[in-house]
Amino acid sequence: MDEDGTGAVRQDDDGAWSVTATAATALALYRPRTLKNGSSFLVLDHFGDAQAIGSTAEGLFHDDTRFLSRLSLRLAGLRPLLLSSAVSADNTVLSVNMTNPDIPVAPDRKLMRDSVHVERQMVLGSGVVRERITLRNFAETHLSTEMSLTFAADFADIFEVRGQKRARRGERRAPEIRPDGSLVFAYRGLDDLERRTRLRFDPAPDGAPGRDNRWPLELPPGGRQVIEVTITCESGPEAEEAEAPGFDGLLAGIRAWCGERDAARAQVVSSNQAFNDWFARSESDLTMLTTQTPSGPFPYAGIPWFSCPFGRDSIITALQCLWADPELARGVLRYHAKLQATAMDPARDAEPGKILHESRKGEMAALREVPFGRYYGSVDSTPLFVVLATQYAERTGDWALIREIWPNIVAALGWIERHGDIDGDLLLEYDRQSLNGLINQGWKDSWDSVFHEDGRLADAPIALIEVQAYAEAAWRGAGRMAKALGHEDEAAVWTDRADAVRARVEEAFWCEELSTYALALDGEKRPCRVRSSNAGHALLTGLPSPDRARRIAQTLMAPESFCGWGIRTIAEGESRYNPMSYHNGSVWPHDNGLIALGMKRYGLNVQLERLLTGLYDSALSVDMHRLPELFCGFPRRHGEGPTAYPVACLPQAWAAASAYAALGAMLGVSFRPEEGVIRFQRPFLPAWLEELRIENLRLGTAAVDVRLRRHEADGSVSLNLLRRRGQVEVAVIT
Structure with missing residues (x-):
């Protein structure tokens, strides 16, 4: 999902966009x-x-710009001594507890460490941070010292933070003190938009506010002082704006939003506290990453590199969560219907009916220094849009929404048939139109992610196996929707096309000697005979026969592919296999989540339990039980957790959603x-999950x-209906 994935963004000589893997960007x-x-x-x-001790990808970001860099x-x-640091379970408050080191207060006297407690609490609203700093003196004597805060705002575009070098930048102005006492950092970009960071202090610092601000502290024994800071991101002409709610009001509003999201989806608790921790973390991360739009809730992809709308990522996130949270899918469908391409625009890889790949708001996107302002260079977002619409309709019976977006569904099918199938052979291919666009336009969009068994890169136009499965499911699902809506002629035509695909x-694509599908076909229709996780997505849609599905699952669960934590993107032994690569040997939770759903479709519970146990163990082994975007595909070793990938997003929406898929x-x-x-x-229920509610x-x-x-004697599962509201029945099919 990274604009290439080797880790930065620069555009490499081969035309790939990537996140530069340096100490500054390696957050994992x-x-x-x-x-x-x-x-x-x-x-x-x-x-x-x-960035208190060095250059990193830290700061306050808004609309793809860093408004506070220091x-x-x-x-x-x-620097105080750290006692504890944590984000609350609901991802609404950052709390940091610190104390003083030994502080010299006279030539022969010092303040002993652990005398002053410093508590920092931060809450983030849309474009605003409220920080409350509470200092308390636990010493037996009066304390006279000072606290200082240093600020800077570089207004770097997110792509600069990721590693992109720019020939020119706009004008960054010296900090100004405004009549209301606020401190303002400002930058006028080359896009002629002024971006401002406004800071307000209560109480005001000693002297004029600036980059460095000091508060004298006079604390008697047991004394307490509170300092509050408000940081606001502003763009465009200055105007009178209502002040954001205070710390408590802002926090209450955010928690109310979290409550609304919780109420919209199913809640899960089990007899296994570790599983509960993983699921609760995934739930909270999805809530935090979800943005309320005029179209409804929409999950942004991930922090820090992809905190923006993505087509493929949002649709796959919604698919994984659909059984528990159909409202999220509704918001995703309406959002993408609204932004569906309606005209040819080669610079954006846009064609009529195509669904969005990515949308950015920063200066570099506005100036087209990067092509991602509103970019359509993904081959799978469009069929996945139709797949999500089908599954949403069959999950909810909400045919009113399907009728609302029916023109968009028909337009998406038109794109698949006319623009996606470049040569009319029933296969969905991609070949970029934009010179600055992505070379590879499936979910593995690294420059080297599609290759032949001897390591040669595949030439475009390229047909990926998983995309064909999505397309077949799109045609078949559209046929079912058309029939339900009374469009009998279209239903028959689309179902026939699904059969033909x-x-x-x-x-x-089938490779008998590999017991799986080829990764892709190149521009000459030559199969890339490589064992990959891509083939597992065909299980999700139901494309292969039961016998072939079983063989694919066996290939995926063989030691070359299943490393113990999950299924690798590329099997060990393939020519470009590298467990430390972005797409050629790593493990992606969402990839495994989709494959798990596919295994269930074919009743492959034995393989499924092994896979889900690996995913569960991965979640237990990582910080906060938060599965990252990806991790390295090294074989599992006793007593060790999975190996982190240095520039992985954390949290990541479709990684969090893999808990729901599991x-x-x-x-x-x-x-x-x-x-x-x-x-x-x-x-x-696996052996580690005795009871689930x-x-x-x-x-x-x-x-x-x-x-x-779960009954220990035979592993069978019983179900009890605890409560029913409204007209609904529950059935268990054995």
């Missing part, structure tokens, strides 16, 4: 503290500082809205609470 190893709200996000170190707290000129894929696969949950029935198809599992206006229990 020290697990920074992150908050997000709307189009704003905050990345800080464990002290609550940004934030540093000192006590008597020294399936036959074509089986003929062109649970949905275990339970085999499906819905029959026309019958008012929720079904559990051959549910199972699901509350507020909705079907239309009705909902149920259920409990599933």
Whole structure:
């Protein structure tokens, strides 16, 4: 999902966009503290500082621009000692507890360490940070010292932070003190937009506010002082704006939003506290990454590199969560329908009917220094849009929404047929139109992610196996939707096309000697005979026969592909295999989540349990039980966790959503809205999950609470209906 993925963004000689893997961008190893709200996000170190001791990808970002690049707290000129640092379970507040080091106060006297408690609390709204700093003296004597805060704002575009070098930049102005006492950093970009960072202090610092601000502290024993700082991101002409709510009001508003999201989806709790921690973290991360748009809730992709709308990522996130949170899918569908391309625009890889790849708001995107302002260079977003629409309709029975976006669904199918199928052979291919666009336009969009068995890179136009599976499912699903809406002629034509696509894929992609599908076909229709996780996505859509599905699953779970933590993107032994690469040997949780759903579709519970146990163990082994965007694909070793990938996003929406995919696969949950029935198809619980409770599992206006229990004697699962609200039935299919 990275604009290339070797790790930066520069555009390499081969035309790939990537995140530069340097010490400044490698966040995975020290697990920074992150908050997000709307189009704003905050990345800080464990002290609550940004770039206090060196250049990193930390700071306050808004609309793809860093509005605060330096934030540093000192006590008597020294960095405090860290006691604890954590983001609250609901991802709303960062709390940091610190104390003083030994502080000299006279030639023969010093303030002993652990005398002063410093508590920092931060809450992030849309374009605003509220920080409350509380200092308390636990010494037995009066304390006279000072606290200081240092600020800077570089207004770097997110692509600069990722490694892109620019020939020119706009004008950064010296800090100004405004009549209201606020301190303002300002920058006028080459796009002629003025961006401002406004800081307000209560109480005001000693002397005039500036980059360095000092507060004298006179604290008697047990004394306490509170300092509050407000940081606001502003763009465009200055205007009178209502002041943001205070710390408590802002926090209450954010928690109310979190409550609304919780109420919209099913809640899960189990007998296994570690599983509960993983699931709760995933739930909170999805809430934090979700932005409320005029179209409804929409998950941004990930922090820090992809905190913006993505087509593929949002759709896959919604698919993984669909059984528990259909409202998220509704917001994603309406959002993409609104931004669907309507005209040819080669500079943006846009064609009529195509669904968005990525949308950016920063200066470099506005100036087209990067092509991602509103960019359509993905081959899979469009068929996935139709797949999500189909599954949403069959999950909810919300045909009003399907009728609303029906012209968009028809336009998407038109793109698949006319523009996506470049040579009319029923296969969906890609070849970029934009000179600055992505070379590879599937989910593995690194420059070297599509190759032949001898390591040669595939030439465009390229047809990826998973994209063919999405396309076949799009045609088949559209046929079912058309029939439900009374469009009998279209239903027949689209179903026939799905059959033709399936036959074509089986003929062109199956590799008998590999027991799996080829990764892709190149521009000469030569198969890339490489064992990859891509083939597992065909299980998700139901394209292969049961026998071939079983063989694909066996290939995926062989030691060359399954490393113990999850299924690798590329199997060990393939020519470009590298467990430290972005797409050629790493493990991606969302990739495994989709494959898990596919295994369940074919009733492959034995393989599925091994896969889900690896994913569960991965979550237990990482900080905060937060699965990252990806991790390295090294074989699992006793007593060690998975190896971190240095520039992975953390958190990442579709990685968080993999917890929902895992649970949905275990339970085999499906819905029959026309019958008012929720079904559990051959549910199972692994040995590490004895009991599970699901509350507020909705079907239309009705909902149920259920409990599933694993019986140790034979591994069977029983289900009890605990509560029913409205007209709905629950059925277990064995």
